[in-house]
Amino acid sequence: MGYRPALALLDILRGEGVDRIFGNPGTTELPFLAALSETDGAPEYVLGVHEGAVVSMADGYARATGRPAFVSLHIAAGLANGLIGLLNARRSRTPLVVMAGQQDRRHLQQDPMLSGDLIGLATPAVKATYDVQHAHDLPLALRRAFAQAVRPPAGPVFLSVPVDLLAEDTEVEVPARTPVPPQGPAVGLERAALLLGGATRPAIVAGDGVGRENALDALVRVAETVGATVHHQPMADFLDFPTTHPLYAGALPPRHDVIRATLDAYDVVLIAGAHAFTPHPYSPGPALPSALTVVHLDPDPDEIGRNFPADAGLVGALGPSLHRLAELLRERVPAHTAKGRILRAGERHTAERDRTESAARAAYSEAPLAPWAAAHAVARGLPPDAAVVEEAITVGLLVRRLVRLDRPGSYTHTVGGGLGWGIGAAVGRALAEPDRPVVAVLGDGSALFGLQSLWSAARQQTPVLFVVMNNGAYRTVQDTYEAMGGKGVCPGTELGQLDFVRAADFFGVEAVRARSADHVCELVAGVGELSGPRLVDVRLREQSPSGH
Structure with missing residues (x-):
């Protein structure tokens, strides 16, 4: 059966189990958006106000569902904004299929505004790329992209699709999806x-x-x-x-x-x-x-x-x-x-854990908190079925030592190193598992990189508790600087006192400033009662989290 290119694209997405499209639109995506608006049962379009938010939401969603998420970016600038998220996804082996609209081929040689080398930009950050130049190649490239995204090692696959190709008044054949048998036990x-x-x-x-x-x-x-x-x-x-x-x-x-x-x-x-x-x-x-x-x-x-x-x-x-x-x-x-x-x-391990727990409990106080106490309060308050999304860098290391989790999928992080992943990933996680409490533990530097994702949290009303560990610095850089024998204050690492309650309010997210370690524990324990997003600003003492 033949379809116009944009409709063929939607048909394949539905066949691959895509029920949400994570995107930030532009003019080169208009034929795709038109097809979405005209098609009954089309996937929901989840808007992000920055491409970093878009890719991180898709990352969190793909991890929770176990299938590739689909991302729509806008031309060279949108792809460039999303590269941090794609690098994270490749490192973390998250299956994504990413499409960016390219400028109209009829004037591409004239270097029109917004055009660029999409394949050259994407190549270092993804598993594979497809520069689609003919409408009849689009369905085959898409089928390959979904298959490659999940094949070990899993990761993001990118397609560049010109705007005029999607708008062509021609019919293309859609190849049937070929189920791939699961990998079996190892030999040896x-x-x-x-x-x-x-x-x-x-x-x-x-x-x-x-x-x-x-x-x-x-x-x-x-x-x-x-x-x-x-x-x-x-x-x-x-x-x-x-x-x-x-x-x-x-x-x-x-x-x-x-x-x-x-x-x-x-x-x-x-x-x-x-x-x-x-x-x-x-x-x-x-x-x-x-x-x-x-x-x-x-x-x-x-x-x-x-x-x-x-x-x-x-x-x-x-x-x-x-x-x-x-x-x-x-x-x-x-x-x-x-x-x-x-x-x-x-x-042996119980004794070690008891010593760690005792040290953390001894640090409990009113705000500002010792990092050990803040990490322990989060771990102590977590409901048994909670999913933790962590991008707290230094304090995150303490959280890892203190959490008591045994349910699959209850802790996620990204080893990619590109800051700004955590807020969006938590939103994607909550969209995929709306009945599971989601707690995002974030560093203040990480939160600043991904702050635009709060807009999507408010728009989608995802019941996520965002816990921002606010120490006013790039603490991991400072700690490494000191470990290497650096003297004085490491240049460029002081953020100053940041007010995340005001930042959350701007995006329409309810927020509160933690009064004490026990207050943090209480707020985390109540995550299951949320009907929308909430942010907790946890002020930390000016000390390395390696100390108690």
């Missing part, structure tokens, strides 16, 4: 079971692939079967292992020297779905001890052997592979051995 699991089952001090590094593929239960089975201590990968973007579990030992820091020292306590490690231990900042030497036996499992074959050698490299879907590995390990590890390891690890 018997050798992995032999190595891991023979360990005397086994460990697991839980990578973000576990959270993305909803394989937490499978990884818990493996950990309990062998009695392995579990660490989150450095700068994890997902909840990849329950932080309530007795085997959980916290996250590895993103420094090779500290990772190496931590993993030196083990003889065999299973690295499941972790992206290459990306370091920040630099430290000399490899991430893994030379004597450590490594079993590396990932759905992406390019990860195996990429940054460190593996004694057993396995490629396959994480859930099926881990469930099969647990079965094989049950035959090799006596139940009493695993149970003993779990008990000893639980005693």
Whole structure:
């Protein structure tokens, strides 16, 4: 059956499960917008007033739904504004299909206003690009884009589509969607079971692939079967292992020297779905001890052997592979051995958590708050079914140490490093899961980069609690400066006293200033009662959050 190009585009979107379009429109998108307005059952258009907000909302939505989100940007400038979000999505492996309208081809050689090299701009930030020049190529390119967006490693795919192409009075054929069978268990699991089952001090590094593929239960089975201590990968973007579990030992820091020292306590490690231990900042030497036996499992074959050698490299879907590995390990590890390891690890980890909790509780006060107290108040107030979207950088590290979460999808972050993601991602998350409480924990610098997303929160009336940790500085830069031996105040890092209550009011978002740590806890605990967005301005003391 033939369709005009813009209608063919909509037909494919519906077939791919797209129910919302995240965009900021311009003249080069008018044929697409016209088709949306004229089509019954078309996806809802979710407006963002800045492309950074648009892409971050789509990122949060795609993570929550588990399917690619569709983004519509406007020409070169709109694409450029969205590049930070696309870099984050590529790093975090979020599946997005992104379309930007290009200027009319009939005068493109004359360098018209707003035109630009869209493919050149997008290429470093996405998995693949399509420069669509013929109407009959659009449906095929779209089908490919959706398939590529989810294929390991998942990520954003970009299409440049000229405005006159979408407006053509011609019919194009829409190819049927081809279902792709899911990836199966890895080959070589018997050798992995032999190595891991023979360990005397086994460990697991839980990578973000576990959270993305909803394989937490499978990884818990493996950990309990062998009695392995579990660490989150450095700068994890997902909840990849329950932080309530007795085997959980916290996250590895993103420094090779500290990772190496931590993993030196083990003889065999299973690295499941972790992206290459990306370091920040630099430290000399490899991430893994030379004597450590490594079993590396990932759905992406390019990860195996990429940054460190593996004694057993396995490629396959994480859930099926881990469930099969647990079965094989049950035959090799006596139940009493695993149970003993779990008990000893639980005693050790409980004592460590109690010390951390005590230090944080001792810092409770009226505002301004110590960072430890603010982080603890958030963690203590979280409802059991809450989803945390975190972009708090320094205070976020403390939140990670304190949260007690075990439900898949209950913690998200972006390792991409482009600030401004958090507010929009939380809005997208709430749109995808309207019945789940969403708490966004934000640094003040991060919030400033993404402040325009509050407009969409108010427009959509998403019941998100935005908790802004307001320390008046780029604290992570200051801390790193001090660690490197810098003297005095690091230039360019002081933001001054910011009033986020007034900023939220401008966008139509209810806001309150936290009076104390207990007040923060109370506000977080009440997130489930929200009928629209609310912002909490948490004033912090002028001290590094590394101190209590």
